Amino acid sequence: NAGVTQTPKFQVLKTGQSMTLQCAQDMNHEYMSWYRQDPGMGLRLIHYSVGAGITDQGEVPNGYNVSRSTTEDFPLRLLSAAPSQTSVYFCASSYGGSRHTGELFFGEGSRLTVL
Amino acid sequence: AQKVTQAQTEISVVEKEDVTLDCVYETRDTTYYLFWYKQPPSGELVFLIRRNSFDEQNEISGRYSWNFQKSTSSFNFTITASQVVDSAVYFCAPRHTGRRALTFGSGTRLQVQP
Numbered sequence: 001n002a003g004v005t006q007t008p009k010f011q012v013l014k015t016g017q018s019m020t021l022q023c024a025q026d027m028n029h030e031y032m033s034w035y036r037q038d039p040g041m042g043l044r045l046i047h048y049s050v051g052a053g054i055t056d057q058g059e060v061p062n063g064y065n066v067s068r069s070t071t072e073d074f075p076l077r078l079l080s081a082a083p084s085q086t087s088v089y090f091c092a093s094s095y096g097g098s099r100h101t102g103e104l105f106f107g108e109g110s111r112l113t114v115l
Numbered sequence: 116a117q118k119v120t121q122a123q124t125e126i127s128v129v130e131k132e133d134v135t136l137d138c139v140y141e142t143r144d145t146t147y148y149l150f151w152y153k154q155p156p157s158g159e160l161v162f163l164i165r166r167n168s169f170d171e172q173n174e175i176s177g178r179y180s181w182n183f184q185k186s187t188s189s190f191n192f193t194i195t196a197s198q199v200v201d202s203a204v205y206f207c208a209p210r211h212t213g214r215r216a217l218t219f220g221s222g223t224r225l226q227v228q229p
Binding site: 031033035040041042043044045048050058088090092094096102103104105106108109 | 124148150158159160162165206208210215216217218219220221222
């Protein structure tokens with residue numbers, strides 16, 4: 001199993017551009033989420049999904065959109081990039097229901113710079 | 116409201132010293148889970164341990180041990196005989212029963228000098 005795969009690993013955008021960070025998992029996990037990590041801070045939850053077709057906002061959702069059309073994929077869209085969105089983004093997944101021990105499996109991260 | 120605090124921003128020790136990382140989690144909930152994650156310089160996040168709020172028994176796994184005291188809301192993590200490879204940022208992350216998301220503390224950077 002590849003686990004949680006994020007692409008791209010690095011991206012530079014200009015203010016106002018849009019882009020999509022891809023996240024895919026091959027562990028048949030129901031739960032998927034996106035976090036951002038800023039210097040000196042812990043991870044903050046952007047959006048999450050408890051299953052295909054279901055998404056919800058986290059702590060810092062403004063400026064981001066998500067969708068969950070399949071169990072495997074959970075893309076994060078930046079609608080109009082701003083310098084404040086410069087960060088490292090992590091996608092994570094876990095089992096749901098009775099198998100939900102809570103352990104999150106993380107991707108390797110995507111470093112985004114907005115100029 | 117819940118609040119997770121990792122008061123130690125950075126700790127520096129010499130190899131083979133023992134080191135304890137502190138985490139305080141304030142909540143009115145009686146049932147929750149607590150996690151520790153490690154982030155080495157390479158940047159990935161590595162799961163270390165999960166504990167339940169109703170299990171205060173201390174646990175030891177190799178050089179790692181955990182001390183959870185519900186009365187003081189503290190969930191501390193000790194590395195015995197630290198090694199250079201232990202150098203990383205360590206995050207405490209609680210989760211409420213019924214929620215999937217983890218709330219991360221701000222992290223403690225551990226530097227182990229040779």
